[in-house]
Amino acid sequence: MLFTVAIVGRPNVGKSTLFNRLVGQRAALVHDRPGVTRDRREGEGSIADLSFRVIDTAGLEDSAADSLEGRMRQQTDQAVAEADVALFLFDARAGVTPIDEHFAGFLRRGKTPIILAANKCEGRSGDLGVLESFSLGLGGAIALSAEHGQGLGELYDALVQYETKGPVTDADEEQVDVTADSSDGTPSVDGAVEGEADQDQDELLGADAFDTIIDDGNSGGEEFLSRPLQLAIVGRPNTGKSTLVNRLLGQERVLTGPEPGVTRDAIPIDWKYKGRPVRLVDTAGLRRKAKVTDAVEKLSAFDTHRAVDLAEVVVLVLEPDAILDKQDLTIASRVINEGRALVVAVNKWDIATDRNDSLEKLRDKLEESLTQVRGVPTITISAKTGRRVDELMEVAFKVRETWNRRVPTAALNRWLDDATQRHPPPLSKQKRRIKIRYVTQVKARPPTFVAFTTRPVDLPESYHRYLLNSMRENFDFEGVPLRLFVRKPDNPYDKR
Numbered sequence: 001m002l003f004t005v006a007i008v009g010r011p012n013v014g015k016s017t018l019f020n021r022l023v024g025q026r027a028a029l030v031h032d033r034p035g036v037t038r039d040r041r042e043g044e045g046s047i048a049d050l051s052f053r054v055i056d057t058a059g060l061e062d063s064a065a066d067s068l069e070g071r072m073r074q075q076t077d078q079a080v081a082e083a084d085v086a087l088f089l090f091d092a093r094a095g096v097t098p099i100d101e102h103f104a105g106f107l108r109r110g111k112t113p114i115i116l117a118a119n120k121c122e123g124r125s126g127d128l129g130v131l132e133s134f135s136l137g138l139g140g141a142i143a144l145s146a147e148h149g150q151g152l153g154e155l156y157d158a159l160v161q162y163e164t165k166g167p168v169t170d171a172d173e174e175q176v177d178v179t180a181d182s183s184d185g186t187p188s189v190d191g192a193v194e195g196e197a198d199q200d201q202d203e204l205l206g207a208d209a210f211d212t213i214i215d216d217g218n219s220g221g222e223e224f225l226s227r228p229l230q231l232a233i234v235g236r237p238n239t240g241k242s243t244l245v246n247r248l249l250g251q252e253r254v255l256t257g258p259e260p261g262v263t264r265d266a267i268p269i270d271w272k273y274k275g276r277p278v279r280l281v282d283t284a285g286l287r288r289k290a291k292v293t294d295a296v297e298k299l300s301a302f303d304t305h306r307a308v309d310l311a312e313v314v315v316l317v318l319e320p321d322a323i324l325d326k327q328d329l330t331i332a333s334r335v336i337n338e339g340r341a342l343v344v345a346v347n348k349w350d351i352a353t354d355r356n357d358s359l360e361k362l363r364d365k366l367e368e369s370l371t372q373v374r375g376v377p378t379i380t381i382s383a384k385t386g387r388r389v390d391e392l393m394e395v396a397f398k399v400r401e402t403w404n405r406r407v408p409t410a411a412l413n414r415w416l417d418d419a420t421q422r423h424p425p426p427l428s429k430q431k432r433r434i435k436i437r438y439v440t441q442v443k444a445r446p447p448t449f450v451a452f453t454t455r456p457v458d459l460p461e462s463y464h465r466y467l468l469n470s471m472r473e474n475f476d477f478e479g480v481p482l483r484l485f486v487r488k489p490d491n492p493y494d495k496r
Helices: 015-023 068-082 098-109 127-136 152-162 170-180 221-225 241-249 295-309 326-337 355-369 389-403 409-422 461-474
Strands: 004-008 041-047 050-056 085-091 114-119 229-235 267-273 276-282 313-318 341-346 378-380 436-443 448-453 483-487
Touching (some): 015 050, 015 085, 041 152, 041 267, 085 098, 085 127, 085 152, 098 127, 114 152, 229 241, 229 326, 229 389, 241 313, 313 326, 326 341, 355 378, 409 461, 461 483
Parallel strands (some): 004 050, 004 085, 085 114, 229 276, 229 313, 448 483
Antiparallel strands (some): 041 050, 436 448
């Protein structure tokens, strides 16, 4: 059981920079603009031999509950409630501000223990701010520089006391109440923590949820399928990706709203679907590259592309009234070119106007524009109502099994004999028949094959596509990208 640390504070005090420092990865987006972080991001942090779960949160702002900032505040409040300790960060160079004082008072009224830290203390620029921190009523502040890694030793000393403390039990609550009635009347709540620390999930590479090494195809299939399904949700802005994630999880885990572009970071979440582990990644909406001029949006797009590159299955979320427009096709092509399994989900089906026409357009565009992958699984859903969301997950697990499939070499060569007899390879430029000697699968994820022939450069692209399509049909590789390389066999006499 790792204890949990929630990093909180007003916007632009360096919370995401400290988060990246603790997890040892550039996982969270960092920019000089205030309010870049919106959703809470979790990772496994460490200082020397001390390990813990750390949560990066949005900047604390005093706003209406129904506004975007208010919804961000609710996410932060939930993170603080779930944490074992809150690390309250403020900008030492700017000093203690009224909003710092406001939220310090809010945190003092809660049950979660608080550690006060003054960031941006490199040199002596933050000395005055550290002295001002006593006015917050949280004791002395730890002087930090998240950017330069200064002050982590003091932070270690402040956090290490929570390493062995478990979640609060009913007996612990009673003990806290009894202690509050002590002779001096001062409540002693050392170690009292609200909520249960999150159990450490199967972090494949520790801190950064995206740095998942896609298997090279050499490990066993059953072992691979027992690992968490790496599932990324992608699409254009405002198609309902975050709503779908919340529906799958059964809680308001990520920020949603009518405003387009609410999600900025690619947020990884570990959970289990019917006992099967899943690493679900909610991503920012992707617009056409020519329209992206904002620096933060460029960072968000890069984060989304990284999530796609490191996923196993990618769900492309569409709207029924805008089926596979140019940007959707660009996203789908990138997924396929990266060798990832693709599932198309048409969201908001409960409000679709012309369903038959939408489905017909979808089939036609998939057939015309994604010729390199036939049979891409498509499913109509409603993230808002939960319609067919469970079916979507079953399709995702099924397509991963196909993506991981291996075909024995003997079966491949029986297929090759039949395929070349039905449609023999054309003549080479020297008017000689091209002979394909044998074919073998060299890896999975995606399924990759090598065919050996004496004249690989003379084999036309059309016959290459014929072999792929025949292989897809015979071995039920519908919906996943296949790769077929043509090689010349080694000549044992070449070295003599």
